[in-house]
Amino acid sequence: MKRNALPSIDKYDFAAAYKVERDPKIKIKLLALHHLQSGLSQVEVGKLVLVTEKTLRSWLDAFIQFDYEGLIERVGRGRKPRLPPEDEENFKESLDQLQESLKGGRITVAKIKDLLADGFDCNYSESGVYTLLDRLNIVWISGRSKHPKSNEEAIVAFKKSFPDEVKKIKKQIETDKVEVWWLDESRIGQQGSLTRQWAAKGTRPRVVRQRQFISTYIFGAICPKKDKGCALVLPETNTGMMQFHLNQISEHVEDGYHA
DSSP: OOGGGOTTTTTOOHHHHHHHOOOHHHHHHHHHHHHHHHTOOHHHHHHHHTOOHHHHHHHHHHHHHHGGGGGOBOTTSSBOOOOOGGGHHHHHHHHHHHHHHTTSSOOOHHHHHHHHHHHHOOOOOHHHHHHHHHHTTEEEEEOEEEOTTOOHHHHHHHHHHHHHHHHHHHHHSOTTSBOOOEEEEEEESOOOOOOEEEEETTOOOEEEOOOOSOOEEEEEEEEGGGTEEEEEEESOOSHHHHHHHHHHHHHHSOTTOBO
């Protein structure tokens, strides 16, 4: 069978997968597929890897049907099946729990292999793990920064109470005497990049970020309609520093108006 007769495997880089694979049985299969891809016949490849043409054909069929997962074998009983569909959600939850347990850092493919082996009795290769993650729409993504001392319960409570607080304020002021100010803060100083992690496609999980760096912070605000603004350079960003900035903004608000 020539290479142009194998369009379904032509896109794969079996040579690269062979170099990083540790399972000797899977390495032989990857080597065989590489030779098939390069244009050798099944008879020629069978002689090179010391298997029959029937065995070689079964390897090829398994790969075409199941991708890299088709190369995994159950000891003494042929190919090991994929992760059962009824276990897929449990696996996703276990992966999230493993990430949370690290308190920062990243999950390697080796750790996911151990998770599959210990928690789900699935002996995956590294290539098989990547295929499984892709099938489950789990991607390698950069998370959103989360301070180690952040309180998720307090954040949720604030979001729930905020609309009611706004309604109370609106009842106490004249809404035609309001200045709209736009505010932002920026940190100046060195800081490491956000780590990446495995997570469901379309999500951006929160991850703890290392904060042990010397930095300074710029607080700035402007009122475009009235062409005015103010700013502060402060040593850190927290509730107290924000109050300093709000006090400064209040000094620039026109008498009788609310910001």
